[in-house]
Amino acid sequence: MNIVLLSGGSGKRLWPLSNDIRSRQFIKIFKTGDGEYESMVQRVYRQIRSADPDARVTIATSRAQVSTIHGQIGEDVGICVEPCRKDTFPAMALAAAYLHEAAGISEEETVVFCPVDPYVEKEYFELFAEMDKLAAKEDAGLVLMGIAPSYPSEKYGYILPADREKMTRGVAFWEKPDVETAKDLIGRGALWNGGVFAFQLKYMLKKAHELLDFEDYEDLYGKYETLQAISFDRAVAEKEENIQIVRFDGPWKDLGTWNTLTEAMEENSVGDATLNPACENVHVVNELDVPVLCMGLKNVVVSASPEGILVSDKEQSSYIKPYVDQMDQRIMFAEKSWGSFRVLDVEDESMTIKVTLNPGCSMNYHSHERRDEVWTVISGEGRTIVDGMEQPVQAGDVVTMQAGCRHTIIADTELKVMEVQLGKEISVHDKRKYELEN
Amino acid sequence: MNIVLLSGGSGKRLWPLSNDIRSRQFIKIFKTGDGEYESMVQRVYRQIRSADPDARVTIATSRAQVSTIHGQIGEDVGICVEPCRKDTFPAMALAAAYLHEAAGISEEETVVFCPVDPYVEKEYFELFAEMDKLAAKEDAGLVLMGIAPSYPSEKYGYILPADREKMTRGVAFWEKPDVETAKDLIGRGALWNGGVFAFQLKYMLKKAHELLDFEDYEDLYGKYETLQAISFDRAVAEKEENIQIVRFDGPWKDLGTWNTLTEAMEENSVGDATLNPACENVHVVNELDVPVLCMGLKNVVVSASPEGILVSDKEQSSYIKPYVDQMDQRIMFAEKSWGSFRVLDVEDESMTIKVTLNPGCSMNYHSHERRDEVWTVISGEGRTIVDGMEQPVQAGDVVTMQAGCRHTIIADTELKVMEVQLGKEISVHDKRKYELEN
Numbered sequence: 001m002n003i004v005l006l007s008g009g010s011g012k013r014l015w016p017l018s019n020d021i022r023s024r025q026f027i028k029i030f031k032t033g034d035g036e037y038e039s040m041v042q043r044v045y046r047q048i049r050s051a052d053p054d055a056r057v058t059i060a061t062s063r064a065q066v067s068t069i070h071g072q073i074g075e076d077v078g079i080c081v082e083p084c085r086k087d088t089f090p091a092m093a094l095a096a097a098y099l100h101e102a103a104g105i106s107e108e109e110t111v112v113f114c115p116v117d118p119y120v121e122k123e124y125f126e127l128f129a130e131m132d133k134l135a136a137k138e139d140a141g142l143v144l145m146g147i148a149p150s151y152p153s154e155k156y157g158y159i160l161p162a163d164r165e166k167m168t169r170g171v172a173f174w175e176k177p178d179v180e181t182a183k184d185l186i187g188r189g190a191l192w193n194g195g196v197f198a199f200q201l202k203y204m205l206k207k208a209h210e211l212l213d214f215e216d217y218e219d220l221y222g223k224y225e226t227l228q229a230i231s232f233d234r235a236v237a238e239k240e241e242n243i244q245i246v247r248f249d250g251p252w253k254d255l256g257t258w259n260t261l262t263e264a265m266e267e268n269s270v271g272d273a274t275l276n277p278a279c280e281n282v283h284v285v286n287e288l289d290v291p292v293l294c295m296g297l298k299n300v301v302v303s304a305s306p307e308g309i310l311v312s313d314k315e316q317s318s319y320i321k322p323y324v325d326q327m328d329q330r331i332m333f334a335e336k337s338w339g340s341f342r343v344l345d346v347e348d349e350s351m352t353i354k355v356t357l358n359p360g361c362s363m364n365y366h367s368h369e370r371r372d373e374v375w376t377v378i379s380g381e382g383r384t385i386v387d388g389m390e391q392p393v394q395a396g397d398v399v400t401m402q403a404g405c406r407h408t409i410i411a412d413t414e415l416k417v418m419e420v421q422l423g424k425e426i427s428v429h430d431k432r433k434y435e436l437e438n
Numbered sequence: 439m440n441i442v443l444l445s446g447g448s449g450k451r452l453w454p455l456s457n458d459i460r461s462r463q464f465i466k467i468f469k470t471g472d473g474e475y476e477s478m479v480q481r482v483y484r485q486i487r488s489a490d491p492d493a494r495v496t497i498a499t500s501r502a503q504v505s506t507i508h509g510q511i512g513e514d515v516g517i518c519v520e521p522c523r524k525d526t527f528p529a530m531a532l533a534a535a536y537l538h539e540a541a542g543i544s545e546e547e548t549v550v551f552c553p554v555d556p557y558v559e560k561e562y563f564e565l566f567a568e569m570d571k572l573a574a575k576e577d578a579g580l581v582l583m584g585i586a587p588s589y590p591s592e593k594y595g596y597i598l599p600a601d602r603e604k605m606t607r608g609v610a611f612w613e614k615p616d617v618e619t620a621k622d623l624i625g626r627g628a629l630w631n632g633g634v635f636a637f638q639l640k641y642m643l644k645k646a647h648e649l650l651d652f653e654d655y656e657d658l659y660g661k662y663e664t665l666q667a668i669s670f671d672r673a674v675a676e677k678e679e680n681i682q683i684v685r686f687d688g689p690w691k692d693l694g695t696w697n698t699l700t701e702a703m704e705e706n707s708v709g710d711a712t713l714n715p716a717c718e719n720v721h722v723v724n725e726l727d728v729p730v731l732c733m734g735l736k737n738v739v740v741s742a743s744p745e746g747i748l749v750s751d752k753e754q755s756s757y758i759k760p761y762v763d764q765m766d767q768r769i770m771f772a773e774k775s776w777g778s779f780r781v782l783d784v785e786d787e788s789m790t791i792k793v794t795l796n797p798g799c800s801m802n803y804h805s806h807e808r809r810d811e812v813w814t815v816i817s818g819e820g821r822t823i824v825d826g827m828e829q830p831v832q833a834g835d836v837v838t839m840q841a842g843c844r845h846t847i848i849a850d851t852e853l854k855v856m857e858v859q860l861g862k863e864i865s866v867h868d869k870r871k872y873e874l875e876n
Contacts, residue, residue, distance in 0.1 A: 015731070016728075016731075276761065288747075289783075290454075290745060291747070292748075293454075293747070293749070293750070293765075295749075295761070296753065296755075307728060308728040309740075310730075310731050310733075311732045311735060311738070313716070313735060319714070320731070323733070326712075327729055328729075344790070345727075345856070347817060350854075352782070352790075352792075352816070352856055376814065378787075379786070395788070396838075400834075418858050420814045
């Protein structure tokens with residue numbers, strides 16, 4: 001089975017845990033059986049692998065997330081990079097072209113598209129096989145998962161099935177109705193459209209060519225920024241006559257806001273946190289090294305990360321986005337495929353960053369035009385290459401690099417380094433990459 | 439006039455802004471006319487100076503606070519160091535011996551003792567002159583400020599005056615009565631005992647020698663740790679027959695808890711904080727470089743510092759102490775006379791600290807037995823002395839120091855340094871100080 005996970009969203013609704021690099025799907029917040037924590041992406045990927053060990057999984061995402069994805073679920077996953085954020089229709093069109101041309105998947109094969117962040121049990125993913133089977137039939141058209149609604153939400157799309165059978169035809173769509181309409185729809189048996197679609201690859205390629213003017217994958221990639229942002233629901237599903245619905249009756253949660261996310265937390269806190277007995281319905285996610293103490297709070301979520309601190313009434317937390325939009329969006333922490341970094345200190349003409357490299361990993365070989373750098377190795381062993389010259393390093397070693405000098409560091413064990421950047425114009429854009437000569 | 443300010447308290451009730459070094463009286467939280475913030479100590483010292491520019495002020499405090507006090511109010515203040523924390527009677531006895539023997543104040547002179555942290559207006563300090571005048575009379579005994587109570591508090595001591603005159607005799611004491619008794623006392627005209635006492639120095643010295651077995655200041659200092667912790671109220675005031683009360687009717691606040699402290703804040707936030715319009719009676723004190731966002735909270739105080747994060751219902755905040763007692767008490771931030779430091783990162787075998795030196799200031803000349811250190815200067819200009827060798831340093835310079843090597847850094851301008859400490863046993867106690875040879 002081919003599965004494409006759509007990993008989108010800037011994740012501002014879950015500030016301060018998410019930022020432009022680290023969206024909500026990468027937050028390690030879900031406790032696993034062995035007491036570790038996993039992220040939404042890790043959870044979903046694990047569930048998919050468990051439902052179908054042979055599934056061929058591709059993740060459609062932005063470049064900024066690629067490194068984090070590999071860091072969290074390894075290299076054994078296809079990645080279709082979106083040059084910029086559009087809505088689901090362009091993303092699915094690009095992914096379809098990628099699967100066909102870059103990954104060599106035949107037009108006749110079926111694909112299941114799915115959001116990367118539903119909070120569900122394994123049964124949800126087991127349903128993919130049934131959707132896939134339906135989609136494989138000749139003239140199958142579009143197969144869609146219909147989710148039994150748990151309340152008359154105004155946030156979701158609804159689809160009305162022809163009857164209450166597990167597999168049936170879809171007859172009409174509603175996009176985000178008001179509560180009264182939603183109640184009425186639910187009374188008539190309507191289901192939520194949770195954004196899970198199955199079809200033959202040629203179905204999606206045909207729709208893409210009908211609606212978008214492009215030659216092939218490369219051409220589509222090149223003009224991606226010019227495409228109209230439109231959802232697959234609006235561009236395709238709502239107009240499709242040949243829709244089959246597979247009904248899902250299990251629990252389903254969209255964890256897009258703190259309010260819903262905390263409902264999925266098994267414990268009241270992740271990280272160093274103390275809640276006094278007077279607290280009621282309080283959740284804390286603390287990614288900092290210092291303790292959080294909560295006293296006498298009710299229905300509150302507290303989240304602390306290197307990006308900032310949120311303290312919000314749970315219901316109010318869904319109105320967070322405009323406040324986060326106004327904030328300075330400097331990225332203070334990121335997980336990468338090679339490790340992670342955290343900004344510890346920012347001054348006018350310096351920045352201090354803690355860099356952790358995973359064993360066997362290294363930075364790009366690079367230089368900066370307008371800043372000097374000093375590395376102090378605080379733990380581990382590795383090698384630096386500075387202007388072509390390789391040297392072993394270990395805890396306590398110091399390497400100074402003038403602006404213009406090419407440098408990298410290679411971790412033999414896990415390696416932690418304090419990097420002090422010095423200059424009047426420190427910017428993430430001041431970076432030139434080079435191939436390492438041998 | 440001689441004034442002794444008693445600067446005590448570990449300040450745990452105002453965690454995370456206060457710690458063993460930085461008690462609540464040093465938190466810069468009060469907005470001054472020129473838009474800057476001042477601490478309790480700075481505010482009180484300014485008010486005393488304004489009420490009596492010629493007052494001779496001595497602060498009785500622990501060694502850990504000396505450097506902070508000089509940093510906040512300058513060098514023009516006497517300091518009587520307490521070897522450890524006892525209650526007010528030993529502290530006042532030691533201060534009296536210090537004033538007489540070390541500062542050369544005659545036994546016949548009067549002294550006003552006052553806590554360092556009342557939140558009051560200038561009138562309070564102007565009353566000191568009247569107390570002082572009363573205390574100067576022959577056979578004056580003990581003069582005490584009686585504060586008109588604003589509610590039947592269970593937290594304070596009460597004193598019953600003979601009548602309702604502004605100056606009168608005191609006839610009886612009650613220590614922390616229950617609410618009903620407090621109501622009754624207030625009905626009978628009782629006043630709060632705010633801990634402001636005036637007397638001739640010989641009065642205090644006599645009481646000290648009666649109750650404590652010591653020869654002189656040096657002897658008392660030497661056996662200070664063995665003394666019983668007892669308040670001046672209990673040891674002396676409650677037993678004194680010859681008490682005169684000077685009545686204070688102005689506003690008086692004891693800012694010992696977050697609840698009362700936030701009442702004294704002019705604005706809802708200090709530091710980088712956003713409160714959405716749904717917040718009611720919310721106060722934020724944020725000492726971190728990252729934003730705090732509060733949404734839909736009611737009657738809540740939020741405080742974030744390098745030590746941790748408190749989010750508390752205001753009333754609940756008065757029960758904070760046992761929770762803070764349980765926490766790891768590593769000091770993450772401190773203001774000193776020479777500048778400040780902040781712990782940025784702690785690993786098993788390293789610690790990274792940002793050190794800021796004020797212009798003209800320097801560290802002690804010192805060495806560590808069990809750690810190496812690396813300094814990276816991030817801004818400013820100065821000089822390092824390493825094993826006797828002086829070198830100029832500026833932003834970008836790196837100095838490495840092996841364990842055992844003697845070192846200091848001298849700031850010519852404000853100087854900021856990243857210090858990476860490396861070793862298996864990093865401890866604040868691993869420090870040997872030396873005289874600088876010239």
